[in-house]
Amino acid sequence: MFKDKPPQKKIIHIDMDCFYAAVEMRDNPQWRHVPIAVGGNGPRGVLCTCNYKAREFGVRSAMPNARAKALCPELIIVNGRMSVYQQVSQQISAILHRYTDLIEPLSLDEAYLDVTDSPFFYGSATLIAEQIRRDIYNELNLTASAGIAPNKFLAKIASDENKPNGQCVVTPENVSAFVANLALKKIPGIGPKTSEKLKAFGFESCADVRVSSVAKLHTIVGKFANVIYQRSFGIDDRALETSRVRKSLAIETTLADDIDSIEQCQAILISLFSKLQLRLAKYADREISKQTVKIKFADFKQTTVDIQSKSCLEAVFIELLQKAMTRANNRKVRLIGLSLGFTEQLSHDKQSQLALF
Structure with a gap:
């Protein structure tokens, strides 16, 4: 007998619009209609993100403050409030879980949802995405964009099509x-x-x-x-990773322009470190075993430097960066990445909690 064909996957990618900046505009109405960015202060600071008004001037995330100010002299750069962003992210997560438990979080401000078997709105992924975005706006006064497609790759691309505050559907026949x-x-x-x-x-x-x-x-x-x-053919067979045990946690950025000074690299590293700390908060049950810095040079060759460590320390990453840069040999840097390795076991406290169940 022929086996029933599995149902076509329905994947939603939810992506908050300029998340950090949007939270700041929500909480500070005087910034709603002016170009603002979130990042470290000082001439060597680097932007984490910026609002759409700032993007009209060519300002982008991971851009040095000095360059951003040159492009947009009226740009307001505010210090990030990471604990606030994390709290809002948890509120967003609670909204997503109303519609499915099959969720793969990518960062504080984006996630994949598999709603293939969801009973809501007669199984319409389009209507589910619309309701999620409506809930986020009504309850948190923030906007999100969504992509709906048969797989993760297409959903992520689609979520960027009608930003901000829009959504795009890619049906199987239109892939x-x-x-x-x-x-x-x-x-x-x-x-x-x-x-x-x-x-x-x-x-x-x-x-x-x-x-x-x-x-x-x-x-x-x-x-x-x-x-x-x-x-290129729209093929992506990856399933959502909803319950994996991470062996590592990494973050990296490919720079719009290659850089060559240790000061510039360090400014990028400090910005990445803040984001890595935010992501690490989700893995409080894991014990850190290693810190690593990765650098990819302009010739696409890369080097990594690591050290055994039980903590996530900015000073250690800076030290590793300095060591990695001794291998530059006059090459410029096009990518910087930070990562943490985890031990195989959960922490003792987490094991005890699991044992209770």
Whole structure:
């Protein structure tokens, strides 16, 4: 007998609009209609995020304060209130859990939801996404955008289509058309440098990839070729990771412009460290075993430096960065990443809690 075909997946990607800046505008009405950014103060500070008014001037996240101010002299840079953002993130999570328990959080301000078997709104993922966004606005006075699609890759791309405060639906029958003209730079993992490299070989859109081969791509981007080829056809078989035990926690950023001074690298590191701390709060049950700094240079070669550590310390990351930069050999830096390794076991307190159940 033939087995029943599994139901078509319905994945929603919820992405808050300029989250940190939006919280600041909500709590400080005088900033609602002016360009603002959240980040560290001082000439060597780096922006975490900015509102859409600031983006009109070319201001972007991970941009040094001095450059942002040069682009937008009226830009207001405010110190981040991480504990507040974390609290709001928990409120958003509570709203998401009203509609499904199959949730994969990506950060404080975005998550995937699998609503394939959800009974709400007669199983309509589109209507569920609309209601989630409505709940977030009515209860928290914040806006979110959503992408609805048959897989994670398409849902994430779709959530960016009608930002801010909008949503986009990619139905199974429209996948091919939606992906065909998609710029390769929109595929997660393809940064500015990789995009330029692909463009030099005639690859600018998914349509260009479709008429080529994995072998040709492999000569340009190595093992990443398989992923690019699959995504160019809208293929993504990854399931939501809702209950995995993490072995590590990492954050990184690909810079819009390569940098070469240790001061610039350190400013980026401090910004990444703040975000890493926020994510670490979700894993209070895990014991840290290692700290690592990763640097990718302009020639795409990378180096990592790590040390055994039981804490998440900014000073240790700075020390590792300084050691990694001794390997630069006059090369500029295009990516900086920080990561923490976890021990295999949960902490003693968490084991005790689990034993109670």
